[in-house]
Amino acid sequence: MLKGIDERTYLIYAPIREKLVLVEERLQGLGPASPDHLRALVGHVLSSGGKRVRPAITLLAAGCGPNDNENPIIMACAVELLHLATLIHDDTVDNSDVRRGRPTVSNQWGKHVAVLFGDYLFATSATYVCDTGNVRVIRRFSETIMELASGELVEYFNTFKTDRALELYRDRIYHKTASLFCTAGETGAILSGAPEPQVQAMREYCYNVGMAFQMVDDLLDIQGDASEMGKPVGKDLMQGVLTLPTILLMEKYPEENPVQALFADPSHDGKLDRVLEMINNSTIVEECYEVIGDYCGKAAECLEIVPDNPSRSSLLSLLEYIRERSR
């Protein structure tokens, strides 16, 4: 049932395995419960697997609080649905044909359907959150959607620009990725009745994890193997999006900036290969891992005030897993 989850994550999820199965069952139940015209769409989106990291974070965060109730499971479903909805809209505006080796919704059904179905899933996720009855959590959830959309818009307005790159990058990946991680963890802690300092600690943990997670993803985009990843290499760069490895490259070569050369003429594959080569034949990858390591270190520190239990141990193991994703 948890088909996107490899052996390592299976172990990390051990304290919440049964609850994650309940989340998965609820998600899979959405298809049959949907109106006829939406059933195939829901089925397609929910069958793509995926590691369910965000719902797992909600459940693990909730595991650190005193109360055991259904609300974190509801929240975990909502968080994953929101994530899936953002992927649909992102793939639509990015003209992406493939995700995890399968056609995107926009590719298979067209952009018209993809926009509207993304809206439907956004709204479905928000309706789920209402079942928790917690206004603070509901508000945080809808603010997250604002942050996600705002982050995507900032990215779009800054494509092919190279100034203030690092500042814009950190801000963008907060909005696009870390924001939802924060919400996943924070709401899990709130819904399990954790005291406020632990709610804040969980939010901070998730901020750092989310930043690290996205930076690893960005590194994989530069390094990865196209067939393994299910998407082309260097995609960010070809779309004019700067990430940590390319930003570090620009800092190393301020005079003959290979990234600016590429942006000036993005149709030349040779220029992309040059950038990828320069990155992979330098210390940049290691430097990226240092930055990622710093964020993971800060995440671990945040957990110091959280009671020691299997969920907390898993959150620490998750840091190792994220750090080592591409090695």
Added chain:
Amino acid sequence: MLKGIDERTYLIYAPIREKLVLVEERLQGLGPASPDHLRALVGHVLSSGGKRVRPAITLLAAGCGPNDNENPIIMACAVELLHLATLIHDDTVDNSDVRRGRPTVSNQWGKHVAVLFGDYLFATSATYVCDTGNVRVIRRFSETIMELASGELVEYFNTFKTDRALELYRDRIYHKTASLFCTAGETGAILSGAPEPQVQAMREYCYNVGMAFQMVDDLLDIQGDASEMGKPVGKDLMQGVLTLPTILLMEKYPEENPVQALFADPSHDGKLDRVLEMINNSTIVEECYEVIGDYCGKAAECLEIVPDNPSRSSLLSLLEYIRERSR
């Protein structure tokens, strides 16, 4: 300030005029409060005028309840923002260049921005609703977004099809239009502390008003003058969307169905003109007004259990206004 509002609606809105100005002030304040990269977008969308019918309904419905507080004003803002967000996505998927005589967001900024900015506005509207602190109202709001998106998808999947036309039409215009009217009125009543039977009556009133409102719009699409409306005539039909006048036309001519002839070859302007001519030279327009009149009659009946006061009188006047919009 209330620039989209003509003299007639100005009178109808009399009991809630000050509150509607407060709603407008809050909406106009969104632009300056937005992040830099969004300010121009927000400004564009909020400066288009419009009659603010949905916020007015929220305020008038609230005027029928015993409590006077800020929540209906908050809700009215949210309802209008939601409406504006749906228009942005609709214009994007419909490839519409013009709305109210001005460029659409997708036309001026491109579809990429329009999709993401629509998401941002959807989320902003939902975050507003959280300020009411009322989970029932928040849930109804997010369910409405599901209904809006679902209705648009049903419309898309049924373009250029002619069977079960009337049944699909009623269902579609509930989802696309009446649903938000229901929510506008129902939430206004809830937030002003109205007893449950009156909340339900207000919802039913709004259902009937919403159905009538959309049917008038659909009739104007067939009848209207392109320069007055700010959009081309017969747009629905050219996009394969059946509405009441064209459905009645098909019922009158089952043998040589002029609508099916058009759908078989939509590039022929002659066929569109034929359909428009047949409609305008028949009793169809009057028959549409009878159907619209029935809905308005049912709406008026719903208000019988609502206390008689200026807000209720305005809701009754609104029915007349809607009925007479195109005469």
